[in-house]
């Protein structure tokens with residue numbers, strides 16, 4: 001297959017390209033990425049096989065039309081992905097996440113191209129802390145931030161393109177990823193790199209909020225499974241039964257890095273902070289036989305800590321500016 005991977009220079013997209021070209025050298029990959037603050041060309045260094053990089057935006061209709069016309073399937077990762085940044089420049093989230101997806105779908109409609117959309121569990125809003133309820137493919141969309149609302153808008157456009165234009169779409173909504181190449185703005189890399197800098201990790205509010213953690217490689221294997229075997233028109237939820245409170249995740253990081261359990265500070269909470277996300281992944285497990293390989297969070301976390309320890313040259317250039325942004329936000 002000729003694959004067009006949007007956002008392939010970012011965290012999950014770059015891991016996806018490495019995985020595909022390592023394990024499926026028969027595929028040809030073109031990456032379209034605008035190289036925003038979150039995208040790095042060097043994330044794709046060392047990829048083997050048939051690979052091409054195009055710098056440009058998913059909002060550029062002419063460029064997108066040319067690329068989609070020359071591909072068999074689009075795997076759409078490109079996005080403004082960080083909730084905290086949507087407090088600083090909310091409209092760019094709608095431009096990239098919603099409008100950019102519309103531009104891609106329009107091209108897929110014209111060229112009859114298969115389209116897989118990578119989305120998030122945040123489109124379903126928040127769950128209560130207690131009760132054990134989990135998101136399912138039929139859970140109503142109820143986003144709570146400009147990030148999640150702009151992604152929910154994209155999800156609705158994907159469903160509309162399937163029904164109105166007959167585009168061969170699939171959609172996946174995944175929970176919180178961790179692993180190599182994740183930007184230092186995100187929770188786990190921020191805390192690891194703070195500790196490496198001798199600074200205290202920062203916990204928002206009381207730290208009781210729960211996220212459902214999955215290793216990025218498990219997410220990407222699930223995306224590949226949906227692309228190759230998923231039923232067109234369907235939505236698959238991806239999660240690895242990885243529910244943990246932020247306090248628990250931080251405690252694990254501190255333990256892995258040999259720090260005292262109280263080596264952190266509480267900072268102001270994120271306004272409107274969603275309490276809990278949790279995925280019921282029965283559908284993808286039963287239909288496609290996908291199962292996560294990183295079932296032990298601590299093993300994946302220790303490997304991730306080791307990656308940041310070994311790759312200071314990768315994260316160092318972003319660290320100061322990222323912390324300056326957090327200073328503006330007061331957290």
Ligand code: NAD
Nearest residue numbers: 007009010011012034035036038039057058078079081177
């Ligand atoms: P990221 O911020 O690390 O990477 C985003 C990439 O998109 C970057 O390379 C950036 O340069 C590129 N990009 C941004 N605007 C663009 C534009 N207009 N045109 C082309 N490229 C553009 O994000 P990520 O964490 O890798 O997330 C990738 C996708 O997965 C997103 O759609 C996100 O919503 C979704 N997702 C992320 C998570 C998570 O935990 N990180 C979980 C579920 C779903």
Ligand code: DAU
Nearest residue numbers: 081082083120121122175176185186187202203204209246
């Ligand atoms: O659920 C999937 C989503 O997970 C993806 O769609 C997003 O792209 C991804 O960024 C992530 O969103 P979150 O807002 O959950 O991720 P973040 O890493 O920013 O924060 C995880 C939790 O940790 C959240 O409850 C806020 C908290 N937090 C975050 C930071 C950066 C802290 O307590 N301290 C911090 O310094």
